[in-house]
Amino acid sequence: MDKKRSMISCEHVSKTFTSKTTTNHVVNDFSLQVEENEFVVLFGPGQCGKTTVLNLMAGLEPVSEGSIMVNDKEVKGPDPERGFVYQTLALFPWYTVMQNVEYGLRMKGMKKAERREKAQYYIDLVGLTGFENSFPNQLSGGMQQRVGIARAYCNQPVVLFMDEPFGHLDAQTRYMMQDEIVKIWEKEKRTVVFVTNNIEEAVFLADRVVVLTNCPTTVKKEYVIDLPRPRSYTDPKFLALRSEIQGIVDKTL
Amino acid sequence: MAGKKNRKKYILVSILSLFVFFLIWELATDVLHVFTNLTLASPITVVKTFIYKLSHTQPDGGTIQRHMWASLRVALSGYALALIIGIPLGIFMAWFKPVDLLARPIFDFVKAIPGLAWAPLMIVLLGIGFASKAVTIFIAGMVPCVLNAYAGIKQTKDVHLWVARTFGATRMQMLFKVAIPTALPMIMTGARVALGASWMSIVAAELIASSEGLGYMIQQCRGIFRPDVIIVGMLCIGALGSVITWIIGLVEKKIVKGRDHGV
Numbered sequence: 209m210d211k212k213r214s215m216i217s218c219e220h221v222s223k224t225f226t227s228k229t230t231t232n233h234v235v236n237d238f239s240l241q242v243e244e245n246e247f248v249v250l251f252g253p254g255q256c257g258k259t260t261v262l263n264l265m266a267g268l269e270p271v272s273e274g275s276i277m278v279n280d281k282e283v284k285g286p287d288p289e290r291g292f293v294y295q296t297l298a299l300f301p302w303y304t305v306m307q308n309v310e311y312g313l314r315m316k317g318m319k320k321a322e323r324r325e326k327a328q329y330y331i332d333l334v335g336l337t338g339f340e341n342s343f344p345n346q347l348s349g350g351m352q353q354r355v356g357i358a359r360a361y362c363n364q365p366v367v368l369f370m371d372e373p374f375g376h377l378d379a380q381t382r383y384m385m386q387d388e389i390v391k392i393w394e395k396e397k398r399t400v401v402f403v404t405n406n407i408e409e410a411v412f413l414a415d416r417v418v419v420l421t422n423c424p425t426t427v428k429k430e431y432v433i434d435l436p437r438p439r440s441y442t443d444p445k446f447l448a449l450r451s452e453i454q455g456i457v458d459k460t461l
Numbered sequence: 462m463a464g465k466k467n468r469k470k471y472i473l474v475s476i477l478s479l480f481v482f483f484l485i486w487e488l489a490t491d492v493l494h495v496f497t498n499l500t501l502a503s504p505i506t507v508v509k510t511f512i513y514k515l516s517h518t519q520p521d522g523g524t525i526q527r528h529m530w531a532s533l534r535v536a537l538s539g540y541a542l543a544l545i546i547g548i549p550l551g552i553f554m555a556w557f558k559p560v561d562l563l564a565r566p567i568f569d570f571v572k573a574i575p576g577l578a579w580a581p582l583m584i585v586l587l588g589i590g591f592a593s594k595a596v597t598i599f600i601a602g603m604v605p606c607v608l609n610a611y612a613g614i615k616q617t618k619d620v621h622l623w624v625a626r627t628f629g630a631t632r633m634q635m636l637f638k639v640a641i642p643t644a645l646p647m648i649m650t651g652a653r654v655a656l657g658a659s660w661m662s663i664v665a666a667e668l669i670a671s672s673e674g675l676g677y678m679i680q681q682c683r684g685i686f687r688p689d690v691i692i693v694g695m696l697c698i699g700a701l702g703s704v705i706t707w708i709i710g711l712v713e714k715k716i717v718k719g720r721d722h723g724v
Contacts, residue, residue, distance in 0.1 A: 266627065268623055268627070285626075286627040286629075287629070288628055288629045290627065291627070292623070292627050294623070294624070296620055298623070298624050300621060300624075300642065302717075304719070311628060312629075315625075315628045315634065316629065343718060343719030343720075344719060345719055363628060
């Protein structure tokens, strides 16, 4: 297998939040390399700083120490080439599905006909054909998150960050969306960094699971998941990996 | 909402309750003479007076249409000014820190004074005509516009701003494409509250000093014991107020999309 291009490179990244009264050391000497088109899952206990790591990579927060390179450029702030799917419902409630999905292209100043066509492709891809003119509050939670994924994809980012995008969905919808995201990713290859605190989700989705320690967080261990897709939650190999990873995760209250 | 059957029932009960109300009113006046025509006019007299006032200027110097138009003109002028200045002021105060620092002390001071308390000063300053009342109404209407626009902008979700930022929006684009759409339902609420405040203030301002308008008509007829004209005036105030509130409701529905409407 030939060596793939490195897409994300975090070198000795630390992050400390300081307010008037407290300093909070959240990320400690975190280093990670992600290859092009790799699906990496950051997995760790609750409140360990997973989201902060993702925000640093996306440029939503500045690093305190170290450096992050994405696509050979240093991360200095948010950039359209880095897409983000949020944990909370981050759709604009005043826009229709179509207007939400084409938002990024509109910000770039693309002509209406052209961006409509692009947006339609991604709306179809996530299975929302026929809902173009619905408003987010008319959709279920799973459908809303599909819109979020389509919106991130539509802007043609080189990397996609997903911060527990299925965290608030019910179990059934969650399984369906996990299935869906793998299908979408296989069709439209991107470098994905996906954050979750659900071990089953991590093993189901990832090329590589990166287990994080408690706060201040750093990489505890990495697992390459070479099970063929589509994966089965009940496959003995799947279950073995799952319990092995579960065993090394820091316990928190 | 409830079914068709319930709706029918609801309409029936409403009509019945109105009917009973008018029946008691009529009984108390024309039939049993509990009140004389100098203290409380009967519903039938009120209807007659209304029709009469459509074409006659007695006893207060103007037809009902003229008074209505006079009140509306002042109220809507002051109200429009309140919207044009109040809403942007609220938005800018919430979005730009320096504007907030500059405008807040003055605004907090103005806010604490009921709009109507400005009327006497304005009358001394600008006379009893159009300008004094328009300015009074402008002040009364501006306060809810600023407060609601301000609160609306402050509701902007961080995550929405992040989305805009990751898509490369400028700070101005964030204001116009994220913060203002977020605030729209609140802004519309402010506009509705301001309308109520304006309409209330115009009538009250006309009661204090005026030469025309519905409040003026009521005030004149109080002096000459014409409760029929007073009631006609009150009903016109209520009806006009309802109509403009209804219109603004329509506008609100048109503008605010994808969200549950405020109360």
